[in-house]
Amino acid sequence: MNKIYNKNTFLLLFVIAAISLNLRLGITSVGPLMDTIRTSLSLSNAQASLLTTVPVLCMGIFASLATVLNKKYGSKFTLILMLSVLGVATALRGFVPGFSTLLITAFLIGLAIAVLGPTMSSVIKKYFPGHAAIAIGISTFFMSLGSAASAALTGIFFEVSDSFMFALAIWSAFALFGVLVVAFVLKTGDKSKLPKQEVSKVKYKFPSPWKQIKPYLFMLFYALQAALYFSTITWLVPMSVENGMTMIQGGMLLSAVMSVQVIFNLLLPIMMEKYPARRNWIYFILAAGTAATLLFWTGDHTLMWIAAFMMGIPLGGLYSAALMLPLDETLTANGANSWTAMMQTGGCIIGGLFPFVIGFIYDSTQNHNYTMTILLVIYVLAFILITIIGNKKENNFDKFIVEPSDS
Structure with a gap:
């Protein structure tokens, strides 16, 4: 790719x-208001x-829909449609x-997120x-930036408006x-000016990822990082409040986690590309997360703040690492789409x-000691899994069939 950095x-x-x-x-906007919503609507913690x-399960169940919509309508239409669904659903709250x-x-x-x-x-x-x-880093950076903003500001919006409905809907x-940007900036009709793959003289027919072993390992790794991420954003604020913090303080604690996550979402993919021993990077990330969980478990407010900044390392780094796995192992956009959809x-x-x-x-x-135990077990399982997956092997892609190109 020549001159990647252009207008x-x-x-x-x-x-x-x-x-x-x-x-x-x-x-992420739900986490800071979890106790408020539960009390206002007389819900149990499980409810x-x-x-x-529910949205995370849907992200898994409907991920394969992305392949169908992209093939039938193209990526631009699919992005606009799903952003519209996302916006309407959020506003309805x-x-x-x-x-x-x-x-x-x-x-x-x-x-919507499942397809996006x-x-x-x-x-x-x-x-x-x-x-x-580079693109993964940009994507995860801004995703984490949105998460950090919602963690820090949702509680404030609630305090100002005295309405959790408004605090959820404003996002x-x-x-x-996003709809406006995709509609007016993404020009699908003129791809010649955008960076793109060189035209290949052969066609690659990858077998379904569901029929290979490695994608299942990636899927389990994604599952563990998802469990850590969504459990943390859901229960960090309630656990903080249980340890004597206010809802605003708990929200700021979660925002600290997300702020560090922003940095590692951007930094880790770049470092993994420059120094491709990905297993060592992930070992470091998992060690930081394990230490953060133990510090948070103490209930000491000072140590909890230290833990919050450390906890952003695994929440940011593991997601970026998970996204890099299928991109490392596939040759085409369709291959990356199918592997990512399966993993998700x-x-x-x-x-x-x-x-x-x-x-x-x-x-x-009525005891969050069990919560912390579950998180620690997840970290241990992730250590074992990444040891099995190992480092990226250059030019060692999964088997594919080469056919003569029609071009």
Whole structure:
């Protein structure tokens, strides 16, 4: 790819950033208000946790829909459609009260994110085949930036408006912004000026990722990082309040986690591309997360703040690492799309159950020691799994069939 850094490249990165801002807002904005929503609607902890569990499960169940929509309608139409669904669902939270509304909108938000994620991977693989880490870094940076903003500001919006409905719905503005950016900036009709893959003289027919071993390992890794991420954003604030903090303080604690996550979302893909021993990087990230969990478990406010900044390392780094795995192992945009969709499908279904399981256990025990134990077990399992996966092997892609090209 010649002259990757040009005007059109930066426009494409701007599109990626605008979309990525929306990929967690509908979920992360719930965490700071978990206790408020539960009290206002007379819910159990398990019921309240469904507001983050349902969208994550949908992210898994409907991930394969991205492949269908992209093939039939193209990536631009798919992005606009799903951003519109995301925006309408988020806005509805401010106008139609009730737990059923929150559940339905959680479903729609999860559906939209499920399609947006693999579609983004396809776009990145298509236009940044040799520099995927840069685009992944931009994407995860802005996704984490949105998460940090929602963690810090949702509680403040609630305090100012005295309405959790308003505090949840206001984030729909970013989806509208995303729709406008994709509609007017992403020019699908003139691809010649955008960075893209060179035309190959052969066609690659990859077997389905569901028929190979390595994608299942990636799926399990994605599941573990999803379990850590969504369990943390769901229960960190309630655990902080239980340890004597106010809701605003808990929200700021979560914001500290997300702020560090922003840095590692951007930094890790670049470092993994420059120094490709990915297993060593992930060992470091998992060690930081394990130490952070132990510090947070003490209940000491000073140590909890230190833990919050350390906890941002695994929440940012593991997600970026997970996204890099299928891009490292595939040759084409379609291959990256299918591998990412599979990884997200199984990973989100497995990982998305953990916030609900934690809520159910807490309802039964009224003790978050079990929550911390679950998180530590996840870190141990991730250590074992990445040891099995190992480092990226250059030019050692999964088997494919080469056919003569028609071109």
